[in-house]
Amino acid sequence: MLAIALWETLSRVSPWIPSALEILKLVWKDLNNESFLFALAGSLRRMAIGYSFVFTLGIGTGLLLGRFRVIDDLLGTLAVALHSMPGAAWVPLSILLFGFTEAAVIFSIVLGATGIVMVHTSNGIKDVPPLILRAARTMGARGTSMFWHVIVPAAIPRIVDGLRLAWAFGWRALMAGELLISSIHGMGRLLSEVAKKQQIHELLALMVIIAAIGMAVDGLIFRRMEDTVRTRWGTA
């Protein structure tokens, strides 16, 4: 609220800064516009599909990396490499593989965000406090039971961290993908359309919406999850 008030005040002073109220009005108009909502729904659907892959693949391979030394030796570096690649950098390859299609956008999300989940999951598994492991061993936990009943739950805080970051990474990859693949109807295409028409206010309104969705999902889902996990597991 304070930020909006400050923005509005500045816009009154300087002719170069667009009015916050005007942009909020445009945001409202967008939210009541069927074609806009259609684009938004498309983007969210692609994000949902992409993120389910990220979730499954990231945690699955992360668990394998953490559990089996051999797999970690073979693929550990690859996971780190994957996670250091920005999502946008995958878009050209995705287009080569899948053409200008929805699948290409989803592929960019998956490659842009899976690495971070993998790395966090496998690190979480490798960093379980020795005391917890000792206690579990004296109570008879071994091998598989140790892994599923002790190591995996102990790693949950790190996994949740990874999932939260992956949401942000995936959201960015989605926008990058949609900007380049303009044949599909989504937020990215709307962005490039209004930019081409030099409608700065409309562009800013879209950006506000994109940021707001990113923040809302982060705050309402991931922050809450992380807070619960933090209190229960302790920060250590």
Next chain:
Amino acid sequence: MSVVLENVTKKYTHNGSSLPVLEGINFSIEDGEFVCLVGPSGCGKSTLIYLIAGLEKPSSGRVLADGVQVTGPGQERVVVFQEAALFPWLTVQKNVEFGLKMLKVPQEERTARATEYLRMVHLTRFANAYPHQLSGGMKQRVAIARALAMDPKVLLMDEPFAALDAQTRRLLQLELVEIWKETKKTIFFVTHNVREATALGDKVLEISARPGRIKKGYAIHLPKPRRESDPHLIVIQQRILLSLQEEIAKVVKDEDMDYLVEKDNAVGAGDRAVGNSI
């Protein structure tokens, strides 16, 4: 369960140099006995617990539990650690059930046994709480209930009350004595607190500074629960403290500090200081 240690030594090798932690350890714990081990910090007390628990292997010598050599952890020898080491993702009830689950005990019996031991440590009301909602003393009680639920033959306790305030510690000592009387478990209890050792042990073993050796043993034939101010206890405490002063002086020299512990300080200060400053 009887526990026997025969000529046990333990060395850690680090970067090629070997550090002797325990040397020539010989002692035994009779079935149903409550044995306390006191000694300065860093003398291998925890290592000794881990050896009996089977979490570590001796470099030489043997550890026997009911005449059988210990080769690994076993549910008849459960450890209660200084930090309760509860599983934060499980409720108190599920924490206590954990060992039974590993033993594949059916859910009904698990619930029943966990409830029984939670009652024994007076935590029935907190069965559905999570560890982070408990105080230090309560966590330690859960850890004790969790160990007891597995019906071990010997309870190995590694400074379980060291992180608690004096009142809570005293309360838990009294509860432990009750539990010991009720369950007739063999208990091996490690502490750096002389007063605690004499309040609890049928036998108090004193371990020397590194490398740890059993220096002396004291039998205490006083009924439990014992009054802390019992004059008999104070006499024993002072004897142990005097003997420990030498060990502490060694540790201090070892650690290359600027001061030496005055031999008479802790003892001369009278009852108040007894057992506190080790």
